[in-house]
Amino acid sequence: MTIQREQLEADVLIVGAGPAGLGCALHLANLITKHNASGAKPELSPENIYVLEKGREMGAHQLSGAILDPRGLRELVPDFEKTAPLDTPVTNDGVYFLSKSRAWKLPITPPPLANHGNYIVSLNKIVKWLGGLVEKEGVNLFTKFAGKKLIYEGHGVAGVLTEDKGVDKNGKPKENFTPGYELRAKVTVLSEGTHGSLTKEMVNRLKLDGLNPQVFGIGVKELWEARPGRIEPGFVAHTMGWPLGSDMYGGGWVYGMRDNRVSLGSVVALEYANPEFDPHEAFQKFKTHPFVRRILEGGTLVRYGAKTLPYGGWYSMPRSYVDGALIIGDSASMLNAQRLKGIHTAIKSGMLAAETILEALKAGDTSAKTLKLYKEKIDQSYIKEELWKVRNFHQAFHGGLWKGMVHAALQYISGGRGLVDPMRSEAGYKDYAKRNGNGALVDQSTRFKGDGKLTFDRLTDVFHSGTRHEEDQPSHLKVRDLDICSSRCVEEYGNPCQYFCPAAVYEMVKEGDGSKLKINAANCVHCKTCDIADPYQIIDWTVPEGGGGPSYDGM
Amino acid sequence: MKLLVIAEQRQGKWNNTSFETLVAAQQIAAATSGTVSAAVVGKSVAALAEELATKDVAEVLLVEHDLLESYTPDGYCTGLKQVIEAATPDLVLFPHTYQVRDFAPALAAMLGKGMVGDCVGFRNEGGKLVFVRQMFQGKTVADVTFMGAAPWFASFQSGAFRADLLTAHRSGKAPVNAAKVELKAADIRTKPLEMFKEAKSAVDLTQAPVIVAIGRGIKARENIVQAEALAKAMGGEIAATRPICDEGWLPLERQIGSSGQTVAPKLYLALGISGAIQHVVGMKGSRTIVAVNKDQHAPIFEIADYGIVADIFEVMPALTAELQKTKG
Numbered sequence: 001m002t003i004q005r006e007q008l009e010a011d012v013l014i015v016g017a018g019p020a021g022l023g024c025a026l027h028l029a030n031l032i033t034k035h036n037a038s039g040a041k042p043e044l045s046p047e048n049i050y051v052l053e054k055g056r057e058m059g060a061h062q063l064s065g066a067i068l069d070p071r072g073l074r075e076l077v078p079d080f081e082k083t084a085p086l087d088t089p090v091t092n093d094g095v096y097f098l099s100k101s102r103a104w105k106l107p108i109t110p111p112p113l114a115n116h117g118n119y120i121v122s123l124n125k126i127v128k129w130l131g132g133l134v135e136k137e138g139v140n141l142f143t144k145f146a147g148k149k150l151i152y153e154g155h156g157v158a159g160v161l162t163e164d165k166g167v168d169k170n171g172k173p174k175e176n177f178t179p180g181y182e183l184r185a186k187v188t189v190l191s192e193g194t195h196g197s198l199t200k201e202m203v204n205r206l207k208l209d210g211l212n213p214q215v216f217g218i219g220v221k222e223l224w225e226a227r228p229g230r231i232e233p234g235f236v237a238h239t240m241g242w243p244l245g246s247d248m249y250g251g252g253w254v255y256g257m258r259d260n261r262v263s264l265g266s267v268v269a270l271e272y273a274n275p276e277f278d279p280h281e282a283f284q285k286f287k288t289h290p291f292v293r294r295i296l297e298g299g300t301l302v303r304y305g306a307k308t309l310p311y312g313g314w315y316s317m318p319r320s321y322v323d324g325a326l327i328i329g330d331s332a333s334m335l336n337a338q339r340l341k342g343i344h345t346a347i348k349s350g351m352l353a354a355e356t357i358l359e360a361l362k363a364g365d366t367s368a369k370t371l372k373l374y375k376e377k378i379d380q381s382y383i384k385e386e387l388w389k390v391r392n393f394h395q396a397f398h399g400g401l402w403k404g405m406v407h408a409a410l411q412y413i414s415g416g417r418g419l420v421d422p423m424r425s426e427a428g429y430k431d432y433a434k435r436n437g438n439g440a441l442v443d444q445s446t447r448f449k450g451d452g453k454l455t456f457d458r459l460t461d462v463f464h465s466g467t468r469h470e471e472d473q474p475s476h477l478k479v480r481d482l483d484i485c486s487s488r489c490v491e492e493y494g495n496p497c498q499y500f501c502p503a504a505v506y507e508m509v510k511e512g513d514g515s516k517l518k519i520n521a522a523n524c525v526h527c528k529t530c531d532i533a534d535p536y537q538i539i540d541w542t543v544p545e546g547g548g549g550p551s552y553d554g555m
Numbered sequence: 556m557k558l559l560v561i562a563e564q565r566q567g568k569w570n571n572t573s574f575e576t577l578v579a580a581q582q583i584a585a586a587t588s589g590t591v592s593a594a595v596v597g598k599s600v601a602a603l604a605e606e607l608a609t610k611d612v613a614e615v616l617l618v619e620h621d622l623l624e625s626y627t628p629d630g631y632c633t634g635l636k637q638v639i640e641a642a643t644p645d646l647v648l649f650p651h652t653y654q655v656r657d658f659a660p661a662l663a664a665m666l667g668k669g670m671v672g673d674c675v676g677f678r679n680e681g682g683k684l685v686f687v688r689q690m691f692q693g694k695t696v697a698d699v700t701f702m703g704a705a706p707w708f709a710s711f712q713s714g715a716f717r718a719d720l721l722t723a724h725r726s727g728k729a730p731v732n733a734a735k736v737e738l739k740a741a742d743i744r745t746k747p748l749e750m751f752k753e754a755k756s757a758v759d760l761t762q763a764p765v766i767v768a769i770g771r772g773i774k775a776r777e778n779i780v781q782a783e784a785l786a787k788a789m790g791g792e793i794a795a796t797r798p799i800c801d802e803g804w805l806p807l808e809r810q811i812g813s814s815g816q817t818v819a820p821k822l823y824l825a826l827g828i829s830g831a832i833q834h835v836v837g838m839k840g841s842r843t844i845v846a847v848n849k850d851q852h853a854p855i856f857e858i859a860d861y862g863i864v865a866d867i868f869e870v871m872p873a874l875t876a877e878l879q880k881t882k883g
Contacts, residue, residue, distance in 0.1 A: 006690065008697075142691050181690070452854070463813065463832045471800075471807060471814055520801065522814060 005161070005182040010050040010140075012357055013160055013185035015147040015198060017053035018062060019123070019343050020329025021191030022130040023076055023350030024357075025051050029137035031358045044361055046138040050183060052162065054146035054526075056468075056547045058131035061193075061526055063221060063307040063555050064123040064343065065253055065263060067115055067236065071382070072347030073126075077133065085125040087257045090115040091234030096291065098241040098252075103291040112339045112390075115236055120255045120263070123343065124552045144547035147198050148180055150188070156323025156368065157202065159184035163543055168472050186366045187357050188325040190332075191350065194308045195528040197542055199318075199331040208319040213427045214333060215316065215394065216308045216532050217250065220283040220502050221265030222461070223555055226299040231256035238340075243285040246401040248272050249394075252286045254295065261302070261554075262295060267340075269311060270533045271398070271428030275435065275496035279529075280306070281448040284455040296454060304461040305552050306502035306527045311337040314391040315422050320378070321371040326353045334383060338390040338408075345383050352377040389416040395423035429535045434492050458504040462523050466551030467503070469544050475521040476544035477505065477530065484536050485517040493535050500533045525550045556589030556684075559616075559644035561635065563652055564595060564603055565626065566750070572650035574718040576711045579677070580648050581611060581722060586679040589645070592616060594638060594734065596631065598624035601731070608729040611722040616642065616734040623738070625747035628658040633743075634736040636665050641734065645705040646684070651712050663708040670708035671699050675715040758792060758808055765791030766820045768811055768838070769799055772827015772848065772867050776804045781871045782826055788878040791822070796834045812837035826867045830855025 012028065014021045029046035036043055055061040067090065073080050080086075093115045095106045135141050148163040159182065166177035190199045195216065203209060235256035244250050250268035257263055266283040287296060310316065310333050317334075320327040328334070328349040335342030356374040360366045378384055392411055396418065397404030411418035450456040456464075469476075479485065489495050490508070495517075497506035503523045508515040526549045531541035560580045562573035580591045593607050594616040604617040618638055622630050639647060639662075649655040651673045663670040675696070676687040686699045686709055701707040760766060767786035773779060779793075786793045793809060800810040811818055812834040819840035826847050828834060831854070838844070839858055846859035847870050856862045863870060 008690070140695060142694055145691060178692075449852075459831045459833060463836075468814065471797075471810075520798070522797070522801075 003179040005179050007182045010185045011048035011361055012187045013183050014051045014189040014191055015160060016191040016193055017051050017058055017131060018127060018191060018193050018329060020346035020350040021051060022134050023347035024189055024328060024354045025049055025134045025139050027076060027351040028354035028357055029139050031354060049139045051139060051141045052145045052147050053143045054543055054546050055143060055549060056551060057143055059124040059127035060551050061549055062123040062127045063305040063552050066121050066123045068119045068121045069341050069344040072344035076347055076351060085129050086119040087121050088233040090118050090120060090236050093236045096237055096239045098239050098289055100242050101290060113238055120257055122554050124555045146543035146546045148543055150198050150202055154323060157188045157325035159188055163546055165545055169474060171474050189353055190327045191329045192331045194310055194330045195532055196331040199327055203318045206322055210315060210317045211422055212312055212315040212425045214310050214312045215271060215425055215428050217267045217269045217311050218279045218308050218529050219265055219267040220280055220306045222301055223303040224262040224296055224299045225302050226260045226262050226295055228260055230295045231262055233258050243282050249397045254292060271431045273431055273433040275432045275493040276499050278499040280458050280502040284448060284450055287454055301464055303555055304464040305550055305555050306525050308528045308532060310335050311394040313337050313394060314387040321368055321374050323367045326371055326374055328353045336386050336390060338393040348381060348383055352381060391416050392418050392421055392423040395425045429533050432493055432535050435494050462503045465525050467525055467549060469522045469548035471522055473545050475519050476542050477519050477521050478540040478542055480538040482517055484538060486514055497530055497534060500529050556587040556646060557644045558584055558589055558591045558646045559642060560593045560648045562593050562595050563650055563654060564597055564600060570650060570652055571718060572652055572713045574721050575716040576648050576650040578716040578718060578720050579711045583677055594618050596623055604731045608731050609724055611724050612729045615729055615731045617731055618734045618736060620736050620738050622743060626654055627743050627745045627747060628661060629743040630738060631658045632662045632665055633738055635662055637736045638734045639706060646707050649710040651710040655710050659710060668706060668708055672710050673712050674709055675712050760792055760794055760816045760818050763792040764820050765789050765822045766794050766818060767791050767824045768794040768828060769826045770796040770828030771798055779804060785871050785875045788875045796828055825855055828855050829853045
């Protein structure tokens with residue numbers, strides 16, 4: 001079927017309305033207003049900036065702890081403290097080591113984890129607020145529209161096709177079928193966040209890989225309303241140790257927010273050996289530790305979510321500029337894995353992209369030659385200053401927690417160089433230990449169930465993520481070879497997708513004497529873990545019909 | 556400016572969006588000091604033409620032909636092309652109906668013209684006609700105008716103009732003139748069959764007093780007949796949890812839960828349903844809930860009024876048989 005698509009032209013098309021994308025849009029709109037006021041030519045307009053967001057509303061897919069280093073936001077919105085929904089300043093800051101039943105506070109908080117001057121925020125609320133500012137400048141924001149495909153032209157990118165709406169399970173158009181738009185832009189900005197589907201394809205296709213492949217963690221989070229007095233607003237705890245073994249990289253967090261709200265979660269690097277490890281279950285166990293339990297007991301679960309985060313840092317950055325396109329934020333590996341912070345660098349990278357784009361529009365040249373300026377700006381900014389110092393940080397922990405601590409300490413005193421520089425890394429899925437034919441069909445009823453009060457099974461948690469998808473649409477999770485799932489993967493790894501997915505999307509069901517993969521795509525919380533952690537790399541996470549996915553209100 | 560509105564009828568009944576489009580035409584004519592004609596296409600539709608003639612139009616074209624009795628894209632395109640070439644309108648307007656979506660772009664293309672579809676308004680900007688259409692599901696609107704020579708083609712969205720603003724003919728009636736069209740059966744590649752109405756899905760679970768719902772415990776598609784037999788014996792409707800409908804074992808409209816229907820029958824019999832919260836939110840308002848499940852720890856028992864810890868494959872036939880016995 002050939003589809004007639006509506007064509008629209010913009011100066012700048014931003015894919016993804018997170019801190020990076022909105023930072024770029026807002027800064028560019030401001031720069032354009034100044035540019036026009038100065039009487040300089042050509043006259044530009046913020047109305048020619050388009051932002052696509054696949055979520056139902058602004059902020060719907062934003063998930064983070066979050067502790068905000070306000071540096072980026074202060075540059076973007078100098079008086080942000082007056083209007084931004086900052087929840088509470090950090091007042092009490094500590095790092096804890098957990099054993100099964102005890103918690104030890106480290107005598108000093110390691111400087112990278114010191115958070116005075118930072119704010120505990122809901123990234124969902126911050127992004128909603130930023131979206132309002134962006135819209136006020138006349139930028140066109142389109143929620144419920146996803147970037148489905150890049151339009152490649154020459155050596156670069158000429159725009160994006162949005163997803164077709166109203167397609168049924170079998171790929172046939174329904175009564176409400178609306179073909180996606182063909183959005184052409186002088187500059188396309190990929191700000192899809194962690195492991196963006198367009199970014200992934202572009203990096204592969206145009207061979208933009210950095211020195212190291214990207215490595216990821218998965219964060220699982222719940223928002224609670226605790227009984228009054230259980231936790232102070234501004235209380236920040238980061239934990240190491242239980243329930244994770246010292247061979248795993250990760251930890252937990254508990255933050256006290258206003259109105260007795262508690263943000264808590266755990267993050268685990270997706271580079272562990274046991275293919276049956278279940279990040280959701282590990283987080284549920286974390287809540288049963290006395291240190292956490294005493295805060296939550298008697299409280300109620302408000303919301304749930306999960307999302308991956310890119311740990312790779314400087315050496316995993318893809319080349320971030322091509323003809324007609326830039327990559328910013330998490331998609332461009334801007335996160336600081338040592339400080340566990342990426343909102344400020346995301347915003348900053350968006351602003352630097354905006355400055356670059358203004359120059360390119362003024363010059364009438366949006367080829368890589370002009371857009372290269374973005375990379376130069378990154379190199380001169382505090383993004384590089386910060387990330388360069390921790391360029392080997394995450395890699396150092398590949399040999400386990402204790403070795404990692406030694407490496408990290410040496411890196412800390414040598415400006416990031418440490419013993420080996422650059423330290424190389426491999427994609428995390430290569431770390432699974434093979435099961436040598438032990439794979440057996442797991443009876444789902446033996447999986448972690450939770451007590452329904454403090455701990456929950458995955459489906460109950462998914463319910464609390466507010467996830468909704470149009471049911472009658474093709475699965476947006478594409479598995480290229482289902483035979484591998486029911487044959488090789490059963491034998492070799494015992495189908496880790498059943499375990500790593502924090503939303504119970506993947507399930508092996510009996511078929512005849514064997515088993516087959518069943519995909520419950522409607523449960524998907526858009527965390528991207530499957531695309532990252534599948535050992536055969538045959539799962540492609542693609543965008544579902546716009547508006548589908550979680551609803552991370554207050555997260 | 557000469558405007559021509561192609562009104563839509565089927566089996567002698569108007570599609571009422573036609574009148575809204577006629578209002579749009581009258582307003583454009585008023586803004587551009589133009590004239591409006593209307594055309595009705597079909598076989599034996601003179602009465603409809605007479606009805607159109609009572610509206611404020613300059614002329615009604617009666618486009619009749621045996622081969623236009625039923626709608627075919629070829630028949631309409633070939634016929635209307637001749638009408639437009641003879642009448643030489645500047646602007647041809649259609650109601651944006653399914654039928655118009657089917658043939659109007661092809662008709663415009665046959666004449667080498669463009670078409671602006673699904674408009675919601677217009678503006679006259681110093682003699683230049685600008686059409687307004689929605690994009691991104693109504694999040695933004697685009698102004699579109701024609702380049703090149705007339706005739707131009709546009710269609711208006713249902714509800715964009717108010718049919719009750721249609722003005723009547725000032726002196727009583729406009730002339731009705733037959734427009735000659737030549738059609739050969741060979742021109743028409745589609746063969747219309749009997750009209751039929753899609754059987755409406757009869758099930759309205761929200762009205763059912765008794766619902767028998769199945770979950771994963773049903774295990775296989777072929778086992779559903781057992782639950783259906785029980786539902787029949789109880790005088791209830793069959794329903795299911797998401798996984799069952801997801802497999803395609805039952806249609807989506809029988810899905811109960813957060814992504815399906817919310818129901819509150821007098822009696823809800825849950826067979827082999829574990830009681831995931833996604834399902835429970837769709838049925839917890841039921842007056843009496845009876846749950847059958849092998850697993851005594853299944854959360855469904857927390858909300859059930861009566862629980863049977865048993866294999867549904869023992870319970871279903873036994874209950875069915877017993878109910879049939881009492882009914883005699």
